[in-house]
Amino acid sequence: MKVVIVGGVAGGATAAARIRRLNEQAEIVVFERSGYISYANCGLPYYIGDVITDPEALTLQTPESFFSRFRVNMKVRHEVTAIHPEEKTVSVKNLETGEEFKERYDKLLLSPGAKPTQPRLPGVGLDKLFTLRTVEDTFRIKDYINANHPKSAVLAGGGFIGLELAENLRELGMDVTIVQRPKQLMNPFDADMASFIHNEMRKHGVKLALGHTVEGFEERDSGVDVLLKDEQPLHADMVILAIGVSPETTLAKDAGLELGIKGSIVVNDRMETSISDIYAVGDAVQVKHFVTGQEALISLAGPANKQGRIAADNICGGDSYYTGSQGSSVIKIFGMTAATTGVNETNARKTGLDVDTVILSPMSHAGYYPGGKVMTMKVVFEKATYRLLGAQIVGYEGVDKRIDVLATAIRAGMKATELKDLDLAYAPPYSSAKDPVNMAGFMVENIANGVLKQWHLEDADRLPRDGSVTLLDTRTVEEFAHGHIDGFFNIPVDELRERLGELDKRKRVYVICQSGLRSYIACRILAGNGFDCYNFSGGFRFYDAVTNDRCLIESATACGMDRA
Amino acid sequence: MKVVIVGGVAGGATAAARIRRLNEQAEIVVFERSGYISYANCGLPYYIGDVITDPEALTLQTPESFFSRFRVNMKVRHEVTAIHPEEKTVSVKNLETGEEFKERYDKLLLSPGAKPTQPRLPGVGLDKLFTLRTVEDTFRIKDYINANHPKSAVLAGGGFIGLELAENLRELGMDVTIVQRPKQLMNPFDADMASFIHNEMRKHGVKLALGHTVEGFEERDSGVDVLLKDEQPLHADMVILAIGVSPETTLAKDAGLELGIKGSIVVNDRMETSISDIYAVGDAVQVKHFVTGQEALISLAGPANKQGRIAADNICGGDSYYTGSQGSSVIKIFGMTAATTGVNETNARKTGLDVDTVILSPMSHAGYYPGGKVMTMKVVFEKATYRLLGAQIVGYEGVDKRIDVLATAIRAGMKATELKDLDLAYAPPYSSAKDPVNMAGFMVENIANGVLKQWHLEDADRLPRDGSVTLLDTRTVEEFAHGHIDGFFNIPVDELRERLGELDKRKRVYVICQSGLRSYIACRILAGNGFDCYNFSGGFRFYDAVTNDRCLIESATACGMDRA
Structure with missing residues (x-):
């Protein structure tokens, strides 16, 4: 059996090693376009920030080490340019020599990953604009920083890579601004929870320009102007585009494979594509969301690795199934x-x-x-x-x-x-x-059990202030004085039983405290005394964090524009 | 409804608060023998070690604060001396005044906890011998240390309390020895895993005298001699007994409640005892082990709190079930x-x-x-x-x-x-x-899937050294030279394919490496070449840690006796 794998990082490298472990006789060839295999994708921002200082730590496996352990032919700087399913071959170009050749396969595994989205905007080709995907991109950014000592950076895009880069560039002492159209960083989070992320970023001096549309880039004063719609441009010594990623599937499309969302490769739960003997894994494939059951694109290393293993099992005659992604993710933000x-x-x-x-x-x-x-x-x-x-x-x-x-x-x-x-x-x-x-x-x-009834953040402005309901804050007098929601009045929970007479039993009571615990107890006291009571989910602590986050206030035109 | 609760710590305090939240009208009285309620049981060793420095941190709730929030009568220094189920009363003794009285109940909840096991040995009453259960015990130990500056301590017992005390006394600079009959600390762990705990204790200077039977205590030279069977006594300035705990159920026994293991109270999954309107929770009750389905005693705070909540629900007319304990626990060891x-x-x-x-x-x-x-x-x-x-x-x-x-x-x-x-x-x-x-x-x-076959630690000595099987170590030449199991020979995994000729296909191969990964790969190479191969579970790293732990070597008579 001859297995050809396109892409030698997460899913591809995992599959190559697993195939070898399951089949000592298989011929395994991996074509990787970049110069590195099995590299620490998720570690790249930390190399830029000097958290990881040894470049070799990023590339623990080399083609040589991989061959000596797994007898896998890791061909770096080789790009697969076409798939010919009818003759079971791929066309390959050696990017070093320019040589082109065809490679036969019995089983083909596609692990091409996803590429950073490149907006079609004027100035995108400027040499002070960077993207981050490969080890080469990382070295390019690091070399630029080392050579030019930029004092400021604009990061376009506030997802995982954008935030990790922001932190790492801040740790280098740079002035960092994140700009993007959405008013919220980290869209896997609800806007209310994202407020805490916004606050942490600002606390560490990262400027947020959320809700702004980038319209292009211009060189100016040995730096770059980031042009914004209806706003003065942002200026920085360098710009990194981290807007998102798109499945890298030109190859799959040209081969006639069935494609899904954003051109991603459609696979079944055995990681088989629509053409027999062609498998696909990783950021390029469409998966089933474990919770919603819907088709989804989930670009994470964990699923990619698991899928690589499953594809390998099936390539080797096994019967393994991918049970779907649920998008579990974590990020360090300072x-x-x-x-x-x-x-x-x-x-x-x-x-x-x-x-x-x-x-x-x-x-x-x-x-x-x-x-x-x-x-x-x-x-x-x-x-x-x-x-x-x-x-x-x-x-x-x-x-x-x-x-x-x-x-x-x-x-x-x-x-x-x-x-x-x-x-x-x-x-x-x-x-x-x-x-x-x-x-x-x-x-x-x-x-x-009906013991707890809640009211939520979105109710805060809607609740009537006309006396038709009771708005009660059960924190201490000191806490209340320090800040509270307009229209609420204060009875500390420990005084509530004595002061029930101040409340009208015919009116619904909406209660809040700092974290939600004392207001819950207050609700139980009130319910036990015949009141219809609702507890604020999250407490004033939560309300305060979210409502003080300018980025989430719809009417704020200059939302989050922290300029120097 | 009048609810009487015996014991105002974990389960009892949780239940009291929950009952109030579910029933604003109930009369709730809690009798707690010690002077403190709802105290931080699991924090006591850390107060002794100055990790927690504020004594009030241990007792966040006072009878006053509990009353003002929950209208629960927390009667500290009150001991319930008898239960009279036929008349639904309990006899109570006020330990301050000596006054005795009867208290009526509609529902009775027992949360008496477990008491430190007191061995029946000569000298157990000595004033330099301590146990640790209550806040009072903690202050007693702390006061003794502050007043007498003991330089050394012997801890009898190597469970949670013993180890946490050992760490905390070491952090105070004391010379600490743990003595016990079992050859293994922390019996929730298998002996092999306990080796890592033994090693960490020793690394931090805690002396282990495992496998020794304490026969009594004698005052000598302003300290205590801990008398051992067949051994010279251990000498220390103070001794703390932390041999284990037993359910505190004299009360339950005298009332005729059905008892289980070690005299623990038998309850059903609603936390009801064998007598109606009497519930019991916490360390005093027998629970069903979630995994084995067997009856068990599990003295942990998590289950106690959960059970308190469930009993409260049922006392208030609800229908809640305890689904069993699985003994999840964690301990910091330096x-x-x-x-x-x-x-x-x-x-x-x-x-x-x-x-x-x-x-x-x-x-x-x-x-x-x-x-x-x-x-x-x-x-x-x-x-x-x-x-x-x-x-x-x-x-x-x-x-x-x-x-x-x-x-x-x-x-x-x-x-x-x-x-x-x-x-x-x-x-x-x-x-x-x-x-x-x-x-x-x-x-x-x-x-x-049959891809991995293992051999285990207990096979290490049993494997024949007569050439009838192949014993293979696949680490590097350097690692092998640094230490290996007798009888094994070395082929580094990356050389294995070239050196297959050195192995006899008719013989089973038992492989080891450092962590188990390279030996697994070696096994797959061998299996792919027709060998029957077994991988050592845990690697040499594990083998080395366990076999260097004297305490687990059966033949070592002076096992673990690290004397000063």
Whole structure:
């Protein structure tokens, strides 16, 4: 059996090694267009920021080391230019010599990845404009920085790469601005949760120019002007485009493979394409979203690696299945960690799911043990069934742990109410006896039992201020004085029982406190005394963070424009 | 409704607050024998070690604060001395005044906890002997240390409390010895995994006197002699007994409640005892082990809190069920973290389960990103069904995360093979594209598919050295020279294909490398060339750690006796 693999990074390299382990006799050839194989894709921004200092750390495997261990022919700087399914060959161009040749295959695996989206804008070809995909791109950016000592950068695009680059360039002491059309960074997160990310970026001096449309680039004063629609241009010494990625599937398209969203390759759950003996994996393929069941593009290293292994199994005569991606991801944002799994509220609603959420602010570990930090957790579940659909967490410690627990619960098809039963490991340095994930489960169970009724951020402005409902803040007098929502009045929870006479039982009561706990207790006191009571999901802490984020205020025309 | 609760810590305090939230009208009285309620049980050792410096941090709730928020009568220093189910009363003694009275109840909840086991040995009453259960015990130990500046301590018992105390006393600069009869610390772990704990303790200067029987205590030279069977006594300035705990159920026994293991209270899954309107929760009750289905005693704060909530629901007319404990736990051991969930291999075999295991040494996060640390993970599964039964992990980072993911997978009834499908969040600072938990899943799947056959630690001595089998070490020449198992010979994996002629195809091959990865690849090369090959689970790294642990060598009479 002869296997040809297009692309020698995540999915391709994984598959090559696995095929060899399953079949000592197979002939395996990998064509990789760049000069490097199996490189640390996700580590590239950290090399630019000097967090990873050894360039060899990025490229642990070389074609030589890969050959000596796996007898795989890793042909770097070789581009596959065409697939000929009828004759089971590919056309290959040696980018070093220009030589072109055909290579026969019995099984072909496509792992071409996704390429950075290049906007069709004037000035995109300027030499102070960069994109980041390969090791070569990384060295190009690093060399430019080392040679020219740019003092400022504009990053176009606020996704994973944009944010990781922003952090790393800031750590080098550069002035960094992120510009993009969406008013929210990190679209896997709901806008409310993204506020915490915005705040952390600003806290570390990253300027956000969100809600702005880039119209082109012009060289000026040994730097670049980033031209904006209806705004003065941004100026910086260098610009990096990190707008997003698109599946790299020209090859697949020309070969007549069935294509899906954004030209991605359609595969079945065995990673087989529409043409027999051709498999595809990684960022170039369309996958089924595990939670929504819909077709999706999910460019993440974890799925790519898993798919590579599955394709390898099937190429070697096995019977392995990819069970879908749920988009679990995590990002370090300076000291903060932001993580998500499943669907967020916005996307769940878009797909027609009737959802509810709980928002909580638990400590990462026991409050009495030093070093605990508050995290903000949002859990999304289906209203009728309580099926767990997704979760987002931002915080400073223990965030990655809780998202992985929730990711596992989603994969297991758990209900959100079942989170309360999880038997998680507790000791004061690591958690609380009621872990944050358990707490979320308790809250959802309270909703299921009618013990907890909630009101949400979007209700805050809509609630009548005409006295027809009671708007109650149950924090201390000091907390209330320090800031509260207009129209709310204050009775501290511990005084509530004595002061019930101040409230009108015929009116619904909307309660808020700092984190949502004291207002929940207040609601129970009120409910026990015959009131119809609603608790604010997330607390004033959450309300304050979100509503102080200019980027999410619809009317703010100059949203997020932090200029120097 | 009048609810009386015996015990105002974990389960009792949780239940009291929950009952109030569900029923604003109920009368709730809690009798707590000690002077403190709702205290940070698990934080007590850290107060002794000055990690927690504010004594108020240990007792966040006071009877006053609890009353003002929950209108619960928290009667501290009150001991319930008898239950009279026929008249629905309890007898109570005010320990301050000596006054005795009866209190009526409609519902009674017992949360008496477990008390430190007091061995019946000569000298147990000495005033330099301490136990640790309550805040008072903590202050007693701390006051003794502050007043007398003891330079040395012997801790009898090597479980959670013993180890946490050892660490904290070491951090105070004391000379610390742990003595106990079992040859292994931390019995929730298999002996092989406990070796890593032993090594970490020794590395931080804690002396281990394992496998020794304490026969009594004698005052000598302003300190204490700990008398040992067949050994010279250990001498120290103070001794703390941390041998274990027993359910505190004299009260329950006298009331005629059905008792189980070690006199624990038998409850159903609604936390109801054998007498109507009497509930029980926490360390005093017998629970069903979630994995084995057997009755068990599991003294942990997480289950106690969950049970308190469930009892409260049912007391208030609800219908909540406790679904069993799986013993998830974690402990900080100096810089190390050790965690476990489900059953270990030893206990699984004891309960008659036919199990297999995988042992792996993954990095906590991407190797190319700074700060990653190797962890040792052991996953236990049922041989025939691949049902995930348990896991143990020791390491320095990300251990608590992986154990919670595995705990969740166990709770969901997952097969160990399904761990490969978990969609976990990856970024270089947090994990690898193939998370350690995924890696365990890959290994189990390889076993399921016949791609991986293993040999284990217990085979190491048994394998014939007479040439009838091939014993192969596939590490580099340098690694091999630095240490290897007697009888093994060396062919580095990358030379194996060229040197196959040195091996006899008719002989089984037993392969080892450092972590198990290169030997796995070697096995696949050999299998692909017609050999019958077995891979050592855990690698030389694991073999070396375990076999260098004197405490686990049966023949060593003076096992672990590190004397000053």
